[in-house]
Amino acid sequence: MAEAPRARLHFTGRAGLAQLIAALAAAGYRVVGPRMRDYAIVYEEIENVAELPVGWTDQQEAGYYRLARNHKETFFDFNLGPQSWKKFLHPPSLRLLAAERSGDGFRLAEQDEPPTRYALLGVRACELAAIRVQDRVLLGDQYIEPHYQARRRNIFIVAVQCSRAAPTCFCASLGTGPRIEGGFDLALTELREGFLVQAGSGLGAAMLEKIEHSPASEQHCREAEQLIAAVEAQIVRRLDTRDIARRLYEAGEHPHWEVVARRCLACGNCTMVCPTCFCTTVEDTSNVRGDRAERWRRWDSCFTEAFSYIHGGSVRMSVKSRYRQWLTHKLAAWLDQFDMFGCVGCGRCIVWCPAKIDLTEEVKQLLAAPA
Amino acid sequence: MSSVTSDVMRPVRARVVSVVKETRDTFTLAVTPADGESWEAFQPGQFNMLYVFGVGELPISISGDPEERERLVYTVRSVGQATHALVSRRPGETIGVRGPFGAGWPLGAARGKDVLVVAGGIGLAPLRPLIYHVLRYRDDYVRLLVLYGARSPGDLLYRKQLAEWSRAPDTQVLVTVDYGGLSWRGHVGVVTTLLRHVRLHVGRTVAYICGPEVMMRYVIRLLEARGLAPTDIYLSMERNMKCGAGFCGHCQLGPYFVCKDGPVFSYQQMRPWLDRYEV
Amino acid sequence: MQATPLTEVLKEHPFLEGFKPEHIQKMAELALEVQFGRDQIIFREGQESGLFFLILSGRIALEVSAPGRILRVQTLGPGEELGWSSVLGEGGKHFQARSLETVRALAFEGSRLRQACDQDPSFGYALMRRLLKVVAERLQATRMQLLDVYAPRAAKLI
Numbered sequence: 001m002a003e004a005p006r007a008r009l010h011f012t013g014r015a016g017l018a019q020l021i022a023a024l025a026a027a028g029y030r031v032v033g034p035r036m037r038d039y040a041i042v043y044e045e046i047e048n049v050a051e052l053p054v055g056w057t058d059q060q061e062a063g064y065y066r067l068a069r070n071h072k073e074t075f076f077d078f079n080l081g082p083q084s085w086k087k088f089l090h091p092p093s094l095r096l097l098a099a100e101r102s103g104d105g106f107r108l109a110e111q112d113e114p115p116t117r118y119a120l121l122g123v124r125a126c127e128l129a130a131i132r133v134q135d136r137v138l139l140g141d142q143y144i145e146p147h148y149q150a151r152r153r154n155i156f157i158v159a160v161q162c163s164r165a166a167p168t169c170f171c172a173s174l175g176t177g178p179r180i181e182g183g184f185d186l187a188l189t190e191l192r193e194g195f196l197v198q199a200g201s202g203l204g205a206a207m208l209e210k211i212e213h214s215p216a217s218e219q220h221c222r223e224a225e226q227l228i229a230a231v232e233a234q235i236v237r238r239l240d241t242r243d244i245a246r247r248l249y250e251a252g253e254h255p256h257w258e259v260v261a262r263r264c265l266a267c268g269n270c271t272m273v274c275p276t277c278f279c280t281t282v283e284d285t286s287n288v289r290g291d292r293a294e295r296w297r298r299w300d301s302c303f304t305e306a307f308s309y310i311h312g313g314s315v316r317m318s319v320k321s322r323y324r325q326w327l328t329h330k331l332a333a334w335l336d337q338f339d340m341f342g343c344v345g346c347g348r349c350i351v352w353c354p355a356k357i358d359l360t361e362e363v364k365q366l367l368a369a370p371a
Numbered sequence: 372m373s374s375v376t377s378d379v380m381r382p383v384r385a386r387v388v389s390v391v392k393e394t395r396d397t398f399t400l401a402v403t404p405a406d407g408e409s410w411e412a413f414q415p416g417q418f419n420m421l422y423v424f425g426v427g428e429l430p431i432s433i434s435g436d437p438e439e440r441e442r443l444v445y446t447v448r449s450v451g452q453a454t455h456a457l458v459s460r461r462p463g464e465t466i467g468v469r470g471p472f473g474a475g476w477p478l479g480a481a482r483g484k485d486v487l488v489v490a491g492g493i494g495l496a497p498l499r500p501l502i503y504h505v506l507r508y509r510d511d512y513v514r515l516l517v518l519y520g521a522r523s524p525g526d527l528l529y530r531k532q533l534a535e536w537s538r539a540p541d542t543q544v545l546v547t548v549d550y551g552g553l554s555w556r557g558h559v560g561v562v563t564t565l566l567r568h569v570r571l572h573v574g575r576t577v578a579y580i581c582g583p584e585v586m587m588r589y590v591i592r593l594l595e596a597r598g599l600a601p602t603d604i605y606l607s608m609e610r611n612m613k614c615g616a617g618f619c620g621h622c623q624l625g626p627y628f629v630c631k632d633g634p635v636f637s638y639q640q641m642r643p644w645l646d647r648y649e650v
Numbered sequence: 651m652q653a654t655p656l657t658e659v660l661k662e663h664p665f666l667e668g669f670k671p672e673h674i675q676k677m678a679e680l681a682l683e684v685q686f687g688r689d690q691i692i693f694r695e696g697q698e699s700g701l702f703f704l705i706l707s708g709r710i711a712l713e714v715s716a717p718g719r720i721l722r723v724q725t726l727g728p729g730e731e732l733g734w735s736s737v738l739g740e741g742g743k744h745f746q747a748r749s750l751e752t753v754r755a756l757a758f759e760g761s762r763l764r765q766a767c768d769q770d771p772s773f774g775y776a777l778m779r780r781l782l783k784v785v786a787e788r789l790q791a792t793r794m795q796l797l798d799v800y801a802p803r804a805a806k807l808i
Contacts, residue, residue, distance in 0.1 A: 096380055097381060097382075099424055099467075104405070104463070104465060105386070105405065105464055105465020106424045106467075108384070108467075138618065141617055142616070142617055142631050143616040143617060143618070144379075145380075145616075145618050146378045146380065147380075249625075252647060252650075278618070278620060279621065280613065280614075281613050282427070282619070284425060284427040285425075286424075290425060293424050293425040295427075300619070300621070302620065307611065308611050310609060310610060310611050315611075315649060316650075317649065318649060320649075321648075333623070333625060333626040337626055337628070491799065492800040522798070522801070547725075549798070550723065550795075551711070551722035552719065552720070552722065556711075556750050557725070558709075558725045558727075559711060559722045559723060559724050559725040560724045560725060561791050563790075563791060564791055567664075567730070568727060583799035583800065585797055586799050589794055
């Protein structure tokens with residue numbers, strides 16, 4: 001929990017979570033949160049607490065993800081799955097426009113109705129940071145991305161404090177966790193007998209009034225602080241970000257890129273699971289009669305050969321150049337573009353890479369003198 | 372049309388007014404607004420995203436007169452499915468227009484100095500609005516030098532205008548082709564060979580370059596050898612674009628988005644990136 | 651009207667920029683003023699032409715013939731050189747050279763230039779250095795022509 005004076009921290013019993021979900025639904029939100037599907041924890045619609053991964057935890061390493069029972073009654077004793085909240089804010093597939101042939105050419109159909117109002121349940125510290133990063137890219141630059149804006153405006157964020165760190169987590173190196181700092185409407189820390197609750201906005205405070213709560217006791221606060229300290233101690237992976245942008249640019253011709261390239265399959269998993277990757281492509285389709293056309297936006301990955309295609313060839317033909325593009329963008333170019341890193345240290349790219357490529361390791365090699 | 376608050380991803384309808392064949396594969400389209408308003412002003416060097424119903428969108432540089440608000444003009448080379456669809460539009464048909472996008476040619480940089488325009492192939496199209504501007508505000512600039520190269524005489528654009536421009540005061544227009552036939556009695560050789568035939572006043576010249584990337588690299592090397600500073604050289608870059616507004620991520624070149632930080636860059640900006648391969 | 655002495659004309663030609671006065675004098679002694687009318691063939695492909703030219707005015711085209719066409723691959727103008735291979739003295743010309751308009755030039759016999767180089771190595775060194783630069787520039791320009799940068803599809807690297 002952000003270090004708030006104890007006066008602003010509240011406590012709710014285990015039943016409070018069910019009350020919260022009901023209150024959010026009653027307020028017109030569609031609640032989405034962690035659920036088990038196909039042996040992974042993903043983000044889907046939640047209608048009651050029983051649908052959460054109660055008593056489940058995860059085991060993660062480079063190229064490795066498994067779920068296991070923890071033999072407790074916990075709601076949130078796991079870290080991150082392959083999905084991130086960009087699934088709702090920056091959807092994988094979105095219709096940009098529809099057009100119909102008309103006498104003098106074509107007419108654009110009216111805009112679709114406003115999107116669903118989501119309540120995101122279970123947003124971790126690194127994920128709050130990732131949302132901040134996408135806010136900067138899609139709302140805070142020269143143009144505003146209207147679809148992201150429409151979705152972003154209407155969401156309710158319930159953050160959850162991580163109670164454990166996976167070996168692949170390195171949020172501490174990027175300053176994005178494990179402690180939740182802000183950017184939420186409500187924040188929960190799961191304790192033995194309930195939850196520590198903090199409101200982070202007027203919207204959150206109003207929702208808090210709809211569930212049973214009492215002021216947090218000193219014991220509750222101590223339990224939470226011990227929990228956070230334990231999580232911090234569990235983080236093992238580190239990324240030295242000092243002067244990393246300049247050093248990565250200068251390492252553009254380092255021989256180690258060839259080494260990584262031999263392992264990288266250019267499968268694009270890392271970009272799909274990464275919570276800050278925002279690249280998209282567009283697809284234009286028409287019906288068989290040719291009188292109605294649609295334009296769809298889909299997630300894209302800089303790892304594809306077609307990504308940089310111009311004039312009968314791609315600029316980045318080799319896998320080496322594409323891996324270099326992705327890594328340099330995340331940790332160097334993003335800083336020049338948006339005054340922040342593109343990486344939040346969530347570790348998903350390390351877990352979901354079939355070749356077990358670990359960006360913290362690769363960066364170490366690239367910034368070391370060539371052998 | 373587009374502004375920070377309106378939906379920059381939604382096209383405005385435009386009516387095709389004329390399609391003129393420039394060369395065997397290159398056409399110039401002129402479009403007017405289909406729904407009433409006049410066009411937003413554009414800066415020379417900017418581009419629009421042009422939408423052909425059911426086919427898709429393309430980034431195309433604006434190549435008309437920046438002070439003409441009734442029509443937007445584009446010179447398009449037909450090289451694939453989308454460009455072919457665009458140049459096949461007939462007068463009266465509708466296309467979609469988004470933009471204008473991008474950073475244009477810095478016109479003030481050359482005030483009181485010589486303007487050196489070096490164009491290769493279709494690269495003359497994004498430079499034409501700059502030339503129009505310089506000729507209209509002739510007293511703001513000293514000499515105008517236009518060096519233009521194309522593949523063969525049949526690929527030269529705007530031949531009549533090139534002749535007109537060469538007759539303007541204090542203006543020199545040199546044209547070359549990579550391969551000439553018997554009826555071509557002008558220069559033959561790559562566009563860099565034209566640089567030998569002009570006198571450049573170092574410190575008093577600003578260069579504006581557009582063409583294939585390889586050609587621009589070689590031209591810049593020669594200009595640097597002649598003493599021009601990287602801050603006196605501007606070039607227009609090109610990358611894959613899907614949105615034109617900095618969201619799709621495709622047009623990145625090093626730390627830059629070609630669609631919003633460019634397409635026009637100073638050589639000072641491009642210098643660390645231009646000689647690197649596959650960036 | 652007083653004709654400009656050859657040394658003054660040579661001093662102005664970019665090919666001899668930076669040459670020492672005694673070397674310019676040597677060139678002046680070997681120079682022959684020539685003039686070609688419009689559409690004159692200066693040398694033909696395969697011809698063992700022994701002449702090296704410094705062009706003073708007018709434009710010359712290098713042409714090569716292939717079945718069904720004659721291609722103009724380069725033009726050379728005032729301030730440029732023609733026939734550098736004559737200084738080396740090996741083999742015939744690879745192209746045909748034709749004047750596109752009236753051309754005034756200074757011509758040098760390749761064999762006499764080589765003789766002057768043998769007799770005065772410092773002159774030889776200066777001449778060869780400058781010739782190397784000319785050839786390097788031509789090679790660079792030719793490579794760029796090979797890239798065919800204006801082709802509608804970029805060639806795929808094999």
